[in-house]
Amino acid sequence: MEFEVFDLGLVDFKKAWEFQKEIFQEVKNGFLESGLILCQHYPVITLGSAANKKNILISEEELKIRGIELYEIERGGDVTYHGPGQLTAYPIFNLNYLKKDIHLFLRQLEEVIIDLLSDLGIKSNRRLGLSGVWVNNQKIASIGIAIKNWITFHGLSINIKKSDLNNFRFIRPCGMDIEMASLETILARDIELANLKIKLIYKFRDVFSAKLKGIACADYNGDTLPIASKDVPPCLPAGRDWV
Amino acid sequence: MTKVVLPELGEGIDKAIVSYWYFKEGDKVNEKDDLVELTTDKAAFNLPSPCTGILSEVLVHEGDTVNVGEVLAVIEEG
Numbered sequence: 001m002e003f004e005v006f007d008l009g010l011v012d013f014k015k016a017w018e019f020q021k022e023i024f025q026e027v028k029n030g031f032l033e034s035g036l037i038l039c040q041h042y043p044v045i046t047l048g049s050a051a052n053k054k055n056i057l058i059s060e061e062e063l064k065i066r067g068i069e070l071y072e073i074e075r076g077g078d079v080t081y082h083g084p085g086q087l088t089a090y091p092i093f094n095l096n097y098l099k100k101d102i103h104l105f106l107r108q109l110e111e112v113i114i115d116l117l118s119d120l121g122i123k124s125n126r127r128l129g130l131s132g133v134w135v136n137n138q139k140i141a142s143i144g145i146a147i148k149n150w151i152t153f154h155g156l157s158i159n160i161k162k163s164d165l166n167n168f169r170f171i172r173p174c175g176m177d178i179e180m181a182s183l184e185t186i187l188a189r190d191i192e193l194a195n196l197k198i199k200l201i202y203k204f205r206d207v208f209s210a211k212l213k214g215i216a217c218a219d220y221n222g223d224t225l226p227i228a229s230k231d232v233p234p235c236l237p238a239g240r241d242w243v
Numbered sequence: 244m245t246k247v248v249l250p251e252l253g254e255g256i257d258k259a260i261v262s263y264w265y266f267k268e269g270d271k272v273n274e275k276d277d278l279v280e281l282t283t284d285k286a287a288f289n290l291p292s293p294c295t296g297i298l299s300e301v302l303v304h305e306g307d308t309v310n311v312g313e314v315l316a317v318i319e320e321g
Contacts, residue, residue: 103254104254
């Protein structure tokens with residue numbers, strides 16, 4: 001399976017969601033085998049199909065005052081928060097090229113994260129019955145996906161910046177009383193996002209035994225991102241053999 | 244008459260929970276319309292309608308657990 005990467009940078013949740021739908025159509029129509037969207041979101045709370053609004057601990061009025069958007073979306077799982085300090089990845093993978101096994105896909109997403117953290121010297125684990133990735137008893141990455149016609153969308157988010165963890169106090173993440181961790185709190189140093197994105201892309205490539213076709217980047221809060229990656233210069237640092 | 248059956252979802256997955264019906268009994272549905280959403284673990288997935296017709300019987304409801312191979316609904320083709 002070949003996949004193209006689309007790095008949207010810091011982007012409104014809604015715009016990224018619209019872009020997911022565009023890439024989904026491209027994959028469904030056979031113009032792309034698969035895509036991987038990377039981004040960071042402005043503060044937003046999303047509710048999945050299992051969500052209970054009681055797991056949002058402040059009023060909608062207060063969410064507005066704090067500038068936190070709220071969306072109900074078509075992924076599995078309960079409530080979660082996304083912010084600029086997280087790296088969010090939406091694999092739009094056509095499981096017809098891989099294996100039509102929903103739980104295997106979830107376990108592979110966890111493996112991508114666990115392997116990435118291992119490279120950074122962090123030992124992390126799964127917890128039976130609770131999708132996501134944990135370091136000691138703190139949650140460092142969340143997963144919630146949707147599948148139509150065996151093509152996946154939505155995906156995962158990894159907590160990177162320590163500052164972003166504050167906003168988790170406004171929700172019961174995934175409907176549970178859990179503590180969240182971030183790479184910066186665990187490693188006690190600043191993490192550079194560009195390098196992390198490349199490592200994440202390679203982990204997707206390796207875990208799914210896929211071929212990386214190209215990487216396109218855009219300031220999506222500006223103009224429409226062209227689908228053809230060759231029209232857009234790579235935004236990742238030059239001088240290395242990325243592919 | 245066509246039965247809407249929960250298909251194989253992967254090794255070790257023997258059931259899913261109905262989370263949302265897009266249509267109700269008596270509605271007309273077209274082939275490939277999203278008929279019903281189910282969830283398993285942290286995944287939500289849609290079953291498309293296998294044919295065009297009337298959704299004549301809905302046998303499981305939101306919140307119900309359905310086993311792989313079980314019939315969720317019946318569509319009268321036409």
